[in-house]
Amino acid sequence: MMMETGIGILAATLLWLALLVKLTRRWLPRKLLVVVLLVGLAIALVPFNRLHVGGYIFSLTSYLSVSSVMLLLGFLFANLVGEHWRGFNSLWQSRQQWTAILIFFAIAGLFLYPMTAGLTLFDPYRLGYLGTPLSVALVVYLFGWALLCVVKRWYLLLLLLLMSVIVYYLKWLPSLNLWDYVIDPLVVIYSIFSLLKSGGCWLLRREPSTQQVS
Amino acid sequence: MRLALFLLVAVAFLPLLLKSLTESPSPSFSLNQVGQLVELSADELSQEYRQQFASSGVTREVHSAVMVKLGNGNLRAFWYGGAREGAKDVSIYTAELDLQSNEWLDERVLVERHATAQQLGIYLRKIGNPVTFRDGDERLWLFFVSVSVGGWAGSTINFMISDDDGQSWTTPKRLIASPIFNLSTLVKGEPFLYTDGSIGLPVYHEMIGKFGELIHLSSSGEVLDKVRLMSGRVSLQPIVLPSSGQHARIYMRNATDAPDSTLFETWTTDAGENWASVVRNDLPNPNAAITGLRLDDGGLLLVINNQHDKRNNLSLMHSVDDGDSWQLLYQFEQEENTPEFEHQFAYPSLRQSSDGDFHVVYTWNKERIKHIRFNQRWLQQRMEEAL
Numbered sequence: 001m002m003m004e005t006g007i008g009i010l011a012a013t014l015l016w017l018a019l020l021v022k023l024t025r026r027w028l029p030r031k032l033l034v035v036v037l038l039v040g041l042a043i044a045l046v047p048f049n050r051l052h053v054g055g056y057i058f059s060l061t062s063y064l065s066v067s068s069v070m071l072l073l074g075f076l077f078a079n080l081v082g083e084h085w086r087g088f089n090s091l092w093q094s095r096q097q098w099t100a101i102l103i104f105f106a107i108a109g110l111f112l113y114p115m116t117a118g119l120t121l122f123d124p125y126r127l128g129y130l131g132t133p134l135s136v137a138l139v140v141y142l143f144g145w146a147l148l149c150v151v152k153r154w155y156l157l158l159l160l161l162l163m164s165v166i167v168y169y170l171k172w173l174p175s176l177n178l179w180d181y182v183i184d185p186l187v188v189i190y191s192i193f194s195l196l197k198s199g200g201c202w203l204l205r206r207e208p209s210t211q212q213v214s
Numbered sequence: 215m216r217l218a219l220f221l222l223v224a225v226a227f228l229p230l231l232l233k234s235l236t237e238s239p240s241p242s243f244s245l246n247q248v249g250q251l252v253e254l255s256a257d258e259l260s261q262e263y264r265q266q267f268a269s270s271g272v273t274r275e276v277h278s279a280v281m282v283k284l285g286n287g288n289l290r291a292f293w294y295g296g297a298r299e300g301a302k303d304v305s306i307y308t309a310e311l312d313l314q315s316n317e318w319l320d321e322r323v324l325v326e327r328h329a330t331a332q333q334l335g336i337y338l339r340k341i342g343n344p345v346t347f348r349d350g351d352e353r354l355w356l357f358f359v360s361v362s363v364g365g366w367a368g369s370t371i372n373f374m375i376s377d378d379d380g381q382s383w384t385t386p387k388r389l390i391a392s393p394i395f396n397l398s399t400l401v402k403g404e405p406f407l408y409t410d411g412s413i414g415l416p417v418y419h420e421m422i423g424k425f426g427e428l429i430h431l432s433s434s435g436e437v438l439d440k441v442r443l444m445s446g447r448v449s450l451q452p453i454v455l456p457s458s459g460q461h462a463r464i465y466m467r468n469a470t471d472a473p474d475s476t477l478f479e480t481w482t483t484d485a486g487e488n489w490a491s492v493v494r495n496d497l498p499n500p501n502a503a504i505t506g507l508r509l510d511d512g513g514l515l516l517v518i519n520n521q522h523d524k525r526n527n528l529s530l531m532h533s534v535d536d537g538d539s540w541q542l543l544y545q546f547e548q549e550e551n552t553p554e555f556e557h558q559f560a561y562p563s564l565r566q567s568s569d570g571d572f573h574v575v576y577t578w579n580k581e582r583i584k585h586i587r588f589n590q591r592w593l594q595q596r597m598e599e600a601l
Contacts, residue, residue, distance in 0.1 A: 002387060005335040050328075051337055059336040059362040062370075062388075062396035116393055118423015123442040125393050131439050135234040143227040150219045158219070165226050175390040176436055178230070185394055 004063075004174040011064040013044045013054035014072045015186075021079050033080055063173050065184040066164040067105070074156075091156055100154040102191040102198075104145055109188025112179060128179035138178065240430075240485040242459030243414075244350070244407035249509045249566045254591060261592040268293075268309060268318045268575055269583040275299060276307075278503075279575040279583040280404065280563045282346040282354055284379045287568035288313050291575055292324065292344040292356060293583050300340045300366075302327065306358055308380060313569055316587065324383070325358060325374075333385045334372065337362050342369060347405040349413065349433065354380050357389075357415065359400045367421040369400045373435055391429060391437055397421055399429075402467075402503050403453035404563070412438065414486070416452040416464070426452035426466045426478075428486065444492045449478045455508040460485045463537055465506060465516065466492070468499040475499050475522055479537065497531065497540055498522045505562045507572075512536065517546070517562040517574055526550070526557035528576060532597055541600040543593070546574065546586055559584075 149158035273295030296304030306325035331338035403416030520529035578584035
């Protein structure tokens with residue numbers, strides 16, 4: 001098995017552990033989440049029909065982006081030991097940070113995926129190879145967001161962008177396409193659903209007050 | 215602090231900006247796969263046309279055969295076989311054609327689902343189309359599709375390389391060619407070389423949209439670029455036929471099943487930097503794969519199902535005017551379908567061997583891979599008759 005495949009399977013295993021923690025954290029005290037993590041890790045180490053859990057997930061997801069891996073690591077950290085790290089906690093739980101992250105991934109995903117599926121002759125995925133004159137638009141988009149992050153102090157999104165670019169330079173994934181390092185369908189789907197959920201909640205909260213006014 | 219962050223962002227993004235602003239011109243097409251026509255004297259050769267099966271029938275169904283020239287002058291074929299298309303027992307088979315005896319030898323399984331899944335570290339549901347070619351360093355490349363979940367639309371391309379004419383192979387690697395879970399990139403058209411040693415791989419997309427694409431690979435198999443040839447849901451399986459370093463034509467299968475469906479075509483005059491808008495060709499296409507070969511006199515050969523529906527006809531077509539008009543040279547197959555049985559002569563592959571003979575392999579009723587071999591004298595006779 002290639003080293004890159006190992007990286008892909010490790011990232012998929014991270015997704016497995018994060019899903020376990022996400023599904024159980026409502027019912028379990030924080031201290032027991034460590035046990036959940038250890039059990040999940042033990043299950044991930046046992047091969048089922050010659051393949052580990054991470055291998056099965058990797059078969060479905062292919063390589064997760066650097067952003068997704070960072071967010072998964074952040075999620076596990078926040079849920080397991082985050083309470084002891086105030087600085088991290090305030091950053092991770094900042095509503096403003098998350099709104100910026102969700103909007104960034106939703107815009108990028110809505111731009112990339114429908115056209116990639118064949119909606120137009122223009123293929124935005126091609127921009128990620130940085131070989132066509134239009135590629136500069138992708139770089140400027142990311143650069144613009146990074147600058148905005150500095151201005152607005154959205155350090156979480158800034159970290160995701162910088163890490164994606166650094167791992168792209170290091171070529172840790174078997175892809176020369178910048179998009180593959182920055183986003184993947186999982187983080188985009190998560191972002192769109194979270195924004196829709198927030199939008200829905202905002203509308204529901206707004207409705208009674210509108211009635212009162214009328 | 216903020217100034218330091220601004221500087222960090224600038225330093226991080228500057229190389230990306232420079233790279234995206236630096237234009238790298240497309241390398242020229244290599245003409246190493248162009249068919250060679252030599253001067254024949256009147257009594258030099260007799261016409262030769264031979265046919266046989268390349269597969270021995272060890273599997274119930276076979277499909278999607280392709281060929282590559284070996285260092286010893288022989289040809290090696292690859293196809294997939296199993297209980298049926300998409301079945302779990304489908305493997306990729308290979309056999310070598312001895313040019314002297316005209317016998318197919320050493321038929322064996324090359325890519326088996328379980329072993330390949332283990333090598334790739336993933337779950338594999340099925341294995342499909344292979345394509346092959348020989349690079350400038352005399353290495354054989356085998357690309358093949360595999361599916362982990364769903365149908366063929368969920369395919370991913372894998373590749374293996376052989377330094378010894380197919381006796382041993384590297385472990386398979388996956389190409390990352392799609393941003394949506396790396397799904398829906400398939401192969402059928404044969405790869406080709408650029409003069410700088412990089413590789414052109416015609417591919418197609420089948421999930422939601424159906425369209426042909428062209429992948430540019432480095433000589434070590436990294437995807438450098440991917441060009442979409444068409445949008446929508448109508449084209450599949452492009453084949454690329456270069457005629458010079460800058461010129462090439464692409465023909466594509468029509469995926470519409472329309473009663474008047476014809477092939478699609480496009481062309482480039484700048485080594486693929488730009489492709490013309492895709493147009494419909496006059497040649498009929500019953501939603502079926504095609505193959506072709508550019509000849510060194512500028513002519514084009516295509517092997518197609520020469521009708522708008524059904525695959526019970528397989529014909530050799532020739533063009534002397536770069537595809538503007540076509541003449542039927544020969545019908546390799548023409549059978550009547552009955553309510554009980556529908557003939558399938560499909561997925562052809564056309565190659566020239568080192569002795570100058572031409573070879574076609576194709577799926578014969580899904581039961582066998584059929585091999586047709588003809589020499590240049592036979593081809594020229596057909597061309598003269600067609601004029």
